[in-house]
Amino acid sequence: MTRRTRPLAVATAVTLALVVGTGLSAGGAGPASAAGRKVAQEPLVVSTTEGTFGVVLALETTGGSGDGEVSFEAVDGTASGCQAIGNALISMSAGSCIVTATKAASGEYDAATSSPTPVHLLDDQESLAITSGVGRIGKPLLLTVSGGSGDGEVTFEAVDGTGYGCRISATAPYRLSATRAGTCTVTATKAGDDSYRATSSAPSDVTMLAAVPGPVRRLVVAGAAGAARRTITWSAPLSDGGQRVTYRLEVRTASKALLLGRTVRGTRYVLDRAAVKSGRLTAVVLAHNSAGFGRPVSASFRVS
Structure with missing residues (x-):
């Protein structure tokens, strides 16, 4: 009689099946999935x-x-x-x-x-420079630059120079204004972008010229018609154009002939009766600064 034997491959398969089925290694030393497993690194x-x-x-x-x-x-x-x-x-x-x-x-x-x-x-940007011209009080000046590189936004900062009240508008297009004539020191900065670093210009003095002052207010000629002296008073204009003002005082006849002309530093003038003639007269006052004369204001009065 011939004796049959199981092929080795079949026996091996049975052994592997037992290992998988029981979760044991062939040596019976614990879970096979833990053997040689690596762990993740820190990010x-x-x-x-x-x-x-x-x-x-x-x-x-x-x-x-x-x-x-x-x-x-x-x-x-x-x-x-x-x-x-x-x-x-x-x-x-x-x-x-x-x-x-x-x-x-x-x-x-x-x-x-x-x-x-x-x-x-x-990369470094091209040199940035402020190219704005001369401004004037009451008319904000558009600020401009040359140079720079890339797409970064240009913004500005201003500090008082010989002028004061210097400020930049809050939104673009950026404009410079001041409350007193003189210079404002302005610096421009162009932001960086994906290719260029931010850069700033050198500080630049931008001149803000005075504007013509406004008209004087509350012009009054006080005193009786026959008084030896008459007092002429007025109030300063609401806007002096950003500069200290003086005043031009004139006294004219009804036909506008000039009887008296004076430069006055304050807001009061005492008129002597002897300096003018009798009749209906007009006092005219104009505020003045380096930009010119403001609108004239007049008040009529009689001298006897």
Whole structure:
């Protein structure tokens, strides 16, 4: 009689089935899935995010675990020709390169890869200069610049120079105003963008000229018609044009002939009867500064 035997392959299959079915290794030493399993590294982050175009940038990371070597890959963002050679990042133009770091597996740790990270290789802007002309009190001056590079917004700051009350409007287009004539010292700043660093102009003195003053107010000629002296008073204009004013006082006849003309620094003048003739007269007062004379204001009175 011939004796039959089970092929070795079948016996092996049965043994593997038992291992899988019972969750035991062939040696009976515990779960097979735990044997040789690696754990995840701490999150890996590209920590270098900005450099200077034209200068080789050394890339660095934070996080990760173990002793595995870190390598980098770079692709073009807004910059062109981005390339990572070892940990050195270069590009052919200013802008951003998208960099990904990988830390190799080591010991008990699996390999880890960072999220793609924009790294900005920035260039310096062209020189920025203020080109605004001369302004005038009461008429805000539009501020302009030349130079600069990129798409960053241009903003302005102003401080008092020889003038005062210097300020910039809150929104674009930006304008300069002042309450007193003189100079305002203005600085422009152009923001950075994906290719260029922010830059500022040198401080520039912008002249704000005086405006013509407004009319005087409450002009009154006091005193009786036959009095030896008459007092002429008035109030300062609401707007002096941004500069100290003096006053031009004239006394004229009904036919507008000039009897008296004076420059007055205050807001009061005493008129002697002997300086004018009898009849119906008119006192005229005009505020004056370097920009010119304000609108004349008149008041009639009689001298007997």
